[in-house]
Amino acid sequence: GDQVEQSPSALSLHEGTGSALRCNFTTTMRAVQWFQQNSRGSLINLFYLASGTKENGRLKSTFNSKESYSTLHIRDAQLEDSGTYFCAADYGNEKITFGAGTKLTIKP
């Protein structure tokens, strides 16, 4: 079935540094969403992309529909960025399919 491969599964960054998370999709999909899940379990919407690139503060996300992948870039990481990040694919089947998540730890 439709799957989402998310990497890395865990990432540790020092404050002020940056990195990228990636999701690969198994087939053509219509859109991708990125979420941050905090320690209490709340899912915070970061980005919704049907194509192209969006930027919001220190976060930037790109969706390459032709090559079926999406990335989330974090720059100048802050302590409050810690959490688990999920991408989710809209395969056009009336639900979204989640990746396995990236647990991000920011160290002082």
Next chain:
Amino acid sequence: NSKVIQTPRYLVKGQGQKAKMRCIPEKGHPVVFWYQQNKNNEFKFLINFQNQEVLQQIDMTEKRFSAECPSNSPCSLEIQSSEAGDSALYLCASSLTGMDTEVFFGKGTRLTVV
């Protein structure tokens, strides 16, 4: 961010007991989803609705789980006879349509079956 309201936030039930949780979707969103997130952070789609009608659901939902979205009342997900393996975070979400639009989640109901 999200205006999806889920109650209760925490629920503790004994094995064999019923467990019921509720969800009020964001105003104007006719599509409602229920997901289960287990302790390994894996998401499982359970069921979705457009207004009061079920769009699709998985097998396990058909057997021990029941869900509804009556008009002018909160949506609900009920486990008829809770099992230890049902312990999880249950997340409700809503959107304008079933696809091609952003999905917004509530804060979840954390169910513990003891």
